[in-house]
Amino acid sequence: MSYFVDKKGYYGEFGGAFIPEMLYPNVKELEDNYLKIMQEPSFQKEFQELLKEYVGRPTPLYFAKRLSEKYQTKIYLKREDLCHTGAHKINNTIGQILVAKKLGKTRVIAETGAGQHGVATATVCALMGIECVVYMGEIDIARQAPNVARMKMLGAKVVPALSGSRTLKDATNEAIRDWINNPVNTHYIIGSVVGPHPYPDMVARFQSVISEEIKKQLLEKEQTENPDYVIACVGGGSNAAGAFYHYLDEEKVNLIAVEAAGLGIHSGESAATSILGKEGVIHGSKTLLMQSEDGQITEPYSISAGLDYPGIGPLHAHLYRSKRAEFISITDAEAMKAGLELCELEGIIPAIESAHALAVFNMKKFEESDVVVLNLSGRGDKDLDTYVKYFKL
Amino acid sequence: MNRINQKLQENKKLLSIYFTAGFPKINDTVSIIENLEKSGVDFIEIGLPFSDPLADGPTIQASSTQALDNGMTSEVLFNQLKDIRKTVSIPLIIMGYFNPMMQYGIENFCKKCAEIGIDGLIIPDLPVDVYNDHYKTIFEKYGLINVFLITPQTSLERILFIDQISEGFIYMVSSASVTGSQNAFGKSQDDYFKRIADLNLKSPQIIGFGISNAETFKQATKYAKGAIIGSAFVKYLDENGTANINKFVNGIRD
Numbered sequence: 001m002s003y004f005v006d007k008k009g010y011y012g013e014f015g016g017a018f019i020p021e022m023l024y025p026n027v028k029e030l031e032d033n034y035l036k037i038m039q040e041p042s043f044q045k046e047f048q049e050l051l052k053e054y055v056g057r058p059t060p061l062y063f064a065k066r067l068s069e070k071y072q073t074k075i076y077l078k079r080e081d082l083c084h085t086g087a088h089k090i091n092n093t094i095g096q097i098l099v100a101k102k103l104g105k106t107r108v109i110a111e112t113g114a115g116q117h118g119v120a121t122a123t124v125c126a127l128m129g130i131e132c133v134v135y136m137g138e139i140d141i142a143r144q145a146p147n148v149a150r151m152k153m154l155g156a157k158v159v160p161a162l163s164g165s166r167t168l169k170d171a172t173n174e175a176i177r178d179w180i181n182n183p184v185n186t187h188y189i190i191g192s193v194v195g196p197h198p199y200p201d202m203v204a205r206f207q208s209v210i211s212e213e214i215k216k217q218l219l220e221k222e223q224t225e226n227p228d229y230v231i232a233c234v235g236g237g238s239n240a241a242g243a244f245y246h247y248l249d250e251e252k253v254n255l256i257a258v259e260a261a262g263l264g265i266h267s268g269e270s271a272a273t274s275i276l277g278k279e280g281v282i283h284g285s286k287t288l289l290m291q292s293e294d295g296q297i298t299e300p301y302s303i304s305a306g307l308d309y310p311g312i313g314p315l316h317a318h319l320y321r322s323k324r325a326e327f328i329s330i331t332d333a334e335a336m337k338a339g340l341e342l343c344e345l346e347g348i349i350p351a352i353e354s355a356h357a358l359a360v361f362n363m364k365k366f367e368e369s370d371v372v373v374l375n376l377s378g379r380g381d382k383d384l385d386t387y388v389k390y391f392k393l
Numbered sequence: 394m395n396r397i398n399q400k401l402q403e404n405k406k407l408l409s410i411y412f413t414a415g416f417p418k419i420n421d422t423v424s425i426i427e428n429l430e431k432s433g434v435d436f437i438e439i440g441l442p443f444s445d446p447l448a449d450g451p452t453i454q455a456s457s458t459q460a461l462d463n464g465m466t467s468e469v470l471f472n473q474l475k476d477i478r479k480t481v482s483i484p485l486i487i488m489g490y491f492n493p494m495m496q497y498g499i500e501n502f503c504k505k506c507a508e509i510g511i512d513g514l515i516i517p518d519l520p521v522d523v524y525n526d527h528y529k530t531i532f533e534k535y536g537l538i539n540v541f542l543i544t545p546q547t548s549l550e551r552i553l554f555i556d557q558i559s560e561g562f563i564y565m566v567s568s569a570s571v572t573g574s575q576n577a578f579g580k581s582q583d584d585y586f587k588r589i590a591d592l593n594l595k596s597p598q599i600i601g602f603g604i605s606n607a608e609t610f611k612q613a614t615k616y617a618k619g620a621i622i623g624s625a626f627v628k629y630l631d632e633n634g635t636a637n638i639n640k641f642v643n644g645i646r647d
Contacts, residue, residue, distance in 0.1 A: 016523065017520060018491060018518045018523070019520065020447060020448040020518050021541070022546075022569065022571075024520075024544075024546075024547070024551070025544075025546040025547070163454045163458070169445065170445075173445050173446075176447050177448075177450070177571045180448065181574070182569070183546050184569075278496070279495075280495060280496065281491050281492045281518065282445070283445075283447075284447075291492070294467060294493055294496060294497075295443075295467075295492045295495065295497070296443065296444040296461060297444045298444075
């Protein structure tokens with residue numbers, strides 16, 4: 001079985017490009033060119049240089065000694081939290097801004113939920129001197145004020161999405177509408193492995209640097225490229241796609257995707273898409289998504305703004321359906337506890353998204369000899385408010 | 394022959410009106426359709442509301458949200474329309490996004506449409522190739538016409554391909570925009586309308602997006618067979634309710 005995208009843009013039965021005709025030329029242009037551009041030596045040279053000098057790659061693969069002692073297994077943390085702007089998101093925006101330049105685009109748009117992808121996009125636009133417009137749900141703008149300020153400082157225009165539930169999915173709708181209205185000069189930088197083909201594949205390729213580095217680093221530390229487990233959280237699924245990418249065909253490497261259960265899977269306040277979702281079409285992609293009986297897309301909930309997306313990338317839907325990856329849901333409470341534990345044991349404040357992945361150690365018993373790599377996708381600075389309120393610090 | 398094709402043979406410029414089912418009130422659907430026909434509208438697009446209408450501007454988005462809040466669903470709409478052919482004879486098209494239809498089951502959805510007397514579907518986010526590969530035979534089995542869109546950015550090659558596979562009309566999107574975002578057409582639109590007319594396609598073209606009044610209707614139908622009004626009518630319903638629909642329609646036709 002293949003876990004990579006096929007010629008028509010599908011992962012098994014998921015994916016494709018369910019887009020209105022108005023977007024056909026934009027998406028087709030990207031589809032016809034993205035692989036060609038990414039393979040150009042001049043592109044690779046600039047991309048690799050920026051990842052090294054600007055983003056700060058390779059990020060360390062850190063052996064978490066005290067965490068390992070506590071859970072009686074060997075835990076390595078892939079420190080994406082140390083990337084410039086504080087999360088893995090910038091791996092993708094660096095790649096896409098270079099693609100946009102090669103395509104001659106002069107304007108960039110993006111959607112953002114918590115604001116991490118918005119900041120990463122605003123950052124690379126400032127770096128390249130390209131106009132940047134970020135769509136963000138009106139509700140998210142209110143609850144993520146520091147990231148809104150960062151985007152503005154970086155020169156981006158932040159436009160509130162006022163439709164629907166006024167959160168990430170609506171910000172994505174608004175970005176897509178903007179692209180319909182500006183089909184010629186604008187590139188849309190999608191922030192996750194979602195959206196119409198070729199986005200899920202393009203974003204996964206840009207994020208695949210994560211597992212590429214893990215392989216090299218693990219070979220040095222453990223004399224093998226392959227761990228027993230790779231763990232990553234999944235909202236749309238870009239950090240997981242990057243951490244899994246070079247292990248997809250290594251069937252001996254167990255992949256664990258961690259979703260947000262919110263207040264509990266069946267509480268009505270959850271973002272556990274693989275369990276609660278049904279096949280459907282969202283933002284141009286056929287995947288698993290949370291929806292009503294009648295096919296209206298429902299609003300997910302998680303304490304982590306980066307995990308409350310009602311769908312998952314088509315790659316992950318395929319990994320779920322084919323059982324290549326194990327999907328585990330973690331509640332707000334479990335994630336918050338695991339986040340605080342990492343602070344206390346390792347001196348690292350994780351993003352609440354990544355804290356969901358960390359909570360797996362309380363859910364699942366690993367062997368003492370197991371090598372477990374956990375992708376620490378982002379740092380927790382942006383979540384201080386939430387941590388402070390939650391623990392009454 | 395399908396009612397749409399019959400209508401397209403009439404020697405006049407056609408006016409089509411879009412409205413969102415379940416808006417302003419859940420049970421307005423049938424009376425809106427009947428009044429539109431009485432007012433002389435040539436065919437009607439019944440909008441099946443969706444939570445995330447990507448191709449629509451603020452007016453139709455808001456009406457969709459309201460309609461969903463009012464309780465509109467595929468099932469409710471089909472129930473409302475079950476006797477529609479006793480009173481209405483002009484072509485009726487359902488316009489909606491793919492996901493709600495997929496959840497209803499495409500075959501079930503088409504079967505229901507056929508039972509009621511729906512003539513065609515417009516599904517903006519169902520791509521042509523997916524339709525051809527998976528759903529064409531189902532649509533044909535139930536005698537439904539699937540209407541495809543073209544835009545000013547559509548390549549000539551693709552326009553010719555879409556013309557080939559179209560069985561009714563081509564829905565010509567007036568400009569690079571979502572619905573409801575224009576006030577008047579400029580030269581670039583006029584050039585585009587003429588460019589398409591000069592291709593002498595086998596399928597008649599009906600222009601939509603940005604048509605709101607007598608002037609834009611006239612501009613759009615200078616070359617095309619007809620035009621579709623959506624957002625402007627939804628806004629009219631929002632402000633005036635369902636009374637005096639004929640006043641709106643008369644205002645378009647002068």
